[in-house]
Amino acid sequence: MSRGHRARRRAAAVLLAPAYGLILALVLVPLASLLAYSLTPARVHGIGSLALAFDRYLRFFRDAPSRIVLVDSLTIPAVATLLCLAIGWPLAYALAKVHRRRGNALLVILMTPFFVSYLLIIYALMGLLQVGGPLQAAAATLGLVGGTQSLLYSRGAVTLALVYEYLPFMVLSIYGSLERVEDSVLEAGRGLGAGAGRLFGEILWPRSVPGVIAGCALVFIPATGSFVEPQILGGTRLSMLGEVINAQINQTFDLPRAATVSLVLTVCAVLGFALLALALDLSRRLARR
Amino acid sequence: MSTLGRFASRALVAGAVILTLLGTSASAQKPTLLIANWQGYGSDLPWVVQAFESQCDCTVKQVDFSSEQQLLNMLHQGGVGRIDAALPNSTYIRYAIDDGLLQPIDVSKLANYHELIPGLTSLDALHQGGKVYGVPWLWGTVGIGYDPNSVKAPVTGYAALWDKQYAGKATFNDDPVIAVMTAALYLGEDPYHPDLAKVKQALLDQKRLDVTYWATTDDFTKLYTSKQVVVGNVWSGLATQIKANGYPIDYVTPKDVVTWVDNWVIVKNAPHPQLAYQWIDFMISQQFQDRYARDLKQQPPSPANQVVAQNLPADMQQTFQPGAVLETGISQATYNAWAQLWTEVKTTPVKPLR
Numbered sequence: 001m002s003r004g005h006r007a008r009r010r011a012a013a014v015l016l017a018p019a020y021g022l023i024l025a026l027v028l029v030p031l032a033s034l035l036a037y038s039l040t041p042a043r044v045h046g047i048g049s050l051a052l053a054f055d056r057y058l059r060f061f062r063d064a065p066s067r068i069v070l071v072d073s074l075t076i077p078a079v080a081t082l083l084c085l086a087i088g089w090p091l092a093y094a095l096a097k098v099h100r101r102r103g104n105a106l107l108v109i110l111m112t113p114f115f116v117s118y119l120l121i122i123y124a125l126m127g128l129l130q131v132g133g134p135l136q137a138a139a140a141t142l143g144l145v146g147g148t149q150s151l152l153y154s155r156g157a158v159t160l161a162l163v164y165e166y167l168p169f170m171v172l173s174i175y176g177s178l179e180r181v182e183d184s185v186l187e188a189g190r191g192l193g194a195g196a197g198r199l200f201g202e203i204l205w206p207r208s209v210p211g212v213i214a215g216c217a218l219v220f221i222p223a224t225g226s227f228v229e230p231q232i233l234g235g236t237r238l239s240m241l242g243e244v245i246n247a248q249i250n251q252t253f254d255l256p257r258a259a260t261v262s263l264v265l266t267v268c269a270v271l272g273f274a275l276l277a278l279a280l281d282l283s284r285r286l287a288r289r
Numbered sequence: 290m291s292t293l294g295r296f297a298s299r300a301l302v303a304g305a306v307i308l309t310l311l312g313t314s315a316s317a318q319k320p321t322l323l324i325a326n327w328q329g330y331g332s333d334l335p336w337v338v339q340a341f342e343s344q345c346d347c348t349v350k351q352v353d354f355s356s357e358q359q360l361l362n363m364l365h366q367g368g369v370g371r372i373d374a375a376l377p378n379s380t381y382i383r384y385a386i387d388d389g390l391l392q393p394i395d396v397s398k399l400a401n402y403h404e405l406i407p408g409l410t411s412l413d414a415l416h417q418g419g420k421v422y423g424v425p426w427l428w429g430t431v432g433i434g435y436d437p438n439s440v441k442a443p444v445t446g447y448a449a450l451w452d453k454q455y456a457g458k459a460t461f462n463d464d465p466v467i468a469v470m471t472a473a474l475y476l477g478e479d480p481y482h483p484d485l486a487k488v489k490q491a492l493l494d495q496k497r498l499d500v501t502y503w504a505t506t507d508d509f510t511k512l513y514t515s516k517q518v519v520v521g522n523v524w525s526g527l528a529t530q531i532k533a534n535g536y537p538i539d540y541v542t543p544k545d546v547v548t549w550v551d552n553w554v555i556v557k558n559a560p561h562p563q564l565a566y567q568w569i570d571f572m573i574s575q576q577f578q579d580r581y582a583r584d585l586k587q588q589p590p591s592p593a594n595q596v597v598a599q600n601l602p603a604d605m606q607q608t609f610q611p612g613a614v615l616e617t618g619i620s621q622a623t624y625n626a627w628a629q630l631w632t633e634v635k636t637t638p639v640k641p642l643r
Binding site: 066068069126130132152153231232236237244247250251253254 | 508511515516629632637
C-alpha cells in the first residue's frame with residue numbers, strides 16, 4: 001500500500017468519524033439500552049435475577065395472543081408493502097419514462113400527503129369508509145357489503161391507511177432507479193425486437209430492484225411499528241404490537257416488557273424484510289441470466 | 290418512560306416555563322400563576338382566565354397534559370418548583386402524594402371550601418396524615434348511554450353492555466380502571482378487589498359485542514352520532530353534550546356506578562402558593578362552577594359546589610352517592626395488574642357475535 005493511499009484512507013476515516021459516531025449514538029446505543037431495559041427485573045423490590053428477565057421473552061412466545069398479534073404485526077405491513085409495490089411501480093415508471101416533462105409537477109402532487117398529518121389522513125379515511133361515506137356507499141351499491149355494514153374497524157381499513165401513508169416512499173425510491181435507466185438502452189432493446197414484456201423482465205425490473213428494495217424497507221419497517229392506525233381503524237378485532245408497546249408505556253408503565261416487545265418486533269421486522277430483500281434480489285439475478 | 294419521552298416531557302415543561310417567563314416580562318412584571326390541566330377543560334376558557342386575572346392582578350398560564358401519567362411525569366421532571374397548581378383525578382392524586390409531589394392545603398384559606406359536597410371533600414384519597422392534599426372540583430359518572438329509538442328493553446345496569454341483542458352495535462371505554470370496575474360490578478364482584486380471572490373472561494365476552502373501543506370524546510361522538518353503536522358506557526358529561534347537540538341519547542346511572550372526581554392540588558415548592566390558593570378558591574366558587582356547569586356544549590361534568598349543584602335544572606342534577614364506586618384508593622400495584630389485564634383483553638382475538 002502506498003503512502004499516499006494510506007494517508008487518503010486516514011483522511012477518509014477522520015472525515016467519516018462523525019457519521020459513524022452518529023450511527024453509534026442514534027442506532028446502536030438506543031438498541032443496547034432497549035436490550036438492557038428488557039433484561040431489567042420490573043418493579044421487583046429487592047434483587048431480580050437474569051433468569052427472571054429472560055423469562056419475559058419466553059412468556060411472550062408462550063402466550064398465544066401475543067403470537068397472533070405478532071403475526072398480524074408482520075402480515076398486515078407485508079400486504080401493505082406488496083400493494084404499495086403493485087401501485088407504486090407503474091406510477092414510478094409513468095413519472096420517470098412517460099410523463100417526463102410533467103414529472104416534477106406530478107411528483108409534487110404525489111408528495112402532498114407528506115404535508116398532511118397522518119392523523120388527519122386516518123380521520124379522512126374514516127369519513128370515506130364509514131356507513132354513508134362514499135367508499136362504503138359505492139361498495140354497498142356494488143353489493144360487496146351490506147348497506148349498513150361499515151368498512152371501518154377491519155384489517156382492510158388498516159391496510160388501506162398504511163398503503164396511503166407509505167405509497168410516496170415506494171414511488172420515490174423506484175422513481176430514482178428507473179430514472180437512471182438510459183432511454184438508449186430501452187431503444188436498443190426495442191430495436192432488437194424485444195416486446196414490452198421482455199423490456200420489463202430483462203431491463204426495467206432488474207434495474208429497478210435496488211429502488212424496490214429501498215422502497216420496501218421504507219414501507220415495511222416503519223409500518224410494523226404502527227399503533228395509531230390499528231387503534232383507530234382496527235376496532236376490537238385487530239391489534240398490532242405497536243399498540244401493545246404503547247399500552248405498556250402509557251397505561252401499564254411496564255418499561256421492561258415494552259422493551260421486550262419492541263426488541264421482538266424489531267428483530268422480526270428486520271428478518272422479515274431481509275427475506276423480502278433476498279427474494280427481490282434473486283428475481284434480479286434470475287432475470288439477468 | 291423512555292429516555293426520549295423523559296426528554297420530551299422535560300423539554301415540554303422547560304418550554305412552557307420559558308414561554309411563561311417571556312409572557313411575564315411583556316406584561317410589566319405581574320406574577321404568573323402556572324397551572325397544569327387538560328386542554329379545553331374549563332381552566333383555559335377565555336372568560337375564566339379574564340375573570341381570574343382581573344381579580345388577582347396576575348397572569349395565568351396553563352401547561353396541558355393529555356394523560357394523568359403525563360401529569361405525574363411532568364411534576365417528576367422539573368414541574369415541582371415551577372408549576373403552582375395541577376388537576377389530578379382521585380386515582381392519581383394518591384400517587385402524587387406518595388411521591389412527595391404535593392403540599393398540604395390549609396382549607397381555612399379557601400372561602401368557598403364549605404360549599405363543596407361533603408361526600409367529596411371527605412374522600413380518603415384526598416387526605417393523608419390528617420392533612421388535606423386535594424380540593425374536589427368537578428366529578429362525573431361512567432354510566433350507560435343508549436339510543437332510545439333502537440334500545441327498547443329497559444336499561445338499568447351494566448348488564449346492557451353484555452346483552453347479546455346489541456352485538457355489533459355496542460362500544461366500551463378503553464380505560465383499564467373503568468373496564469375492570471365495570472366488569473366487576475356486572476359480575477357482582479367487589480369492584481376494588483374482584484376475581485381478576487372472572488373479570489378478564491367477562492371483558493372478553495363483552496368484546497365480542499363491540500364495534501370498537503372508544504378512548505376520546507371524538508371517538509364516542511363519531512360512533513354514536515353515525516349510528517354505528519346504540520349502546521355503550523360513557524361519561525355523563527359526554528352524554529349531556531351529545532344530547533345538547535340534538536342527538537337522541539338516554540343516560541342511565543346504575544345503582545353502583547363508576548365515578549371519577551378531579552381535584553385541584555398545590556404542587557410542592559410552588560413559586561406562588563398564595564395565587565394558587567386564590568385560583569383554587571375561584572375554581573370552586575359559584576361564579577365559575579355555575580357558568581361552567583350550564584354550558585352544555587362544553588361536556589359539563591357535575592359541579593362539586595353543592596349550592597351550584599342544587600340550582601341546576603333537574604335533568605342535569607346528579608346525586609353524589611357516598612357509596613359510589615370511585616376510581617380511587619387503588620394502589621399502584623393494583624393499577625398495574627389491572628392495566629396488564631386490560632392490555633391482554635385488548636390483544637386477545639375474539640370471535641365477534643353478529
